[in-house]
Amino acid sequence: MLKTQRMKDNSEIIPYQDPRLPLYVAAGKLSLFYNMTPLCHWHDEMEYIRIERGCMYYYINGEKILMKEGEAVLINSRQMHYSSPYRQQDCTYQAVLFRTQLLTGSREIARRYFAARTPENYGHF
Numbered sequence: 001m002l003k004t005q006r007m008k009d010n011s012e013i014i015p016y017q018d019p020r021l022p023l024y025v026a027a028g029k030l031s032l033f034y035n036m037t038p039l040c041h042w043h044d045e046m047e048y049i050r051i052e053r054g055c056m057y058y059y060i061n062g063e064k065i066l067m068k069e070g071e072a073v074l075i076n077s078r079q080m081h082y083s084s085p086y087r088q089q090d091c092t093y094q095a096v097l098f099r100t101q102l103l104t105g106s107r108e109i110a111r112r113y114f115a116a117r118t119p120e121n122y123g124h125f
Contacts, residue, residue: 011043014097024095028093030092037084040082041082042081046099048095049075049095053091054091056083056084059083
């Protein structure tokens, strides 16, 4: 049974494969979580989720979307989110979490051009 590791502020602790590289890549399966539902959380990383098999609901800041096989979503950083099963059926997916500095190579560029992009201006996903 997997459990989302969170801090007191509900931010997820990301288990980077290499602490020198702000990137986390993993295959996931809802049935590995209690009640097939990871805990609601947020993190500084952007998150790309692609459904490999099955369907699941994805909740982003209270907005519920049904994700089907082959579909993907890119979730902005610092957005509350979690998933749950569709019709109590299992779902497998690929997850890629990354810090925006990975796209820019510079913390200053990430701060100026990505951090300023708020959900109010650009959306949650």
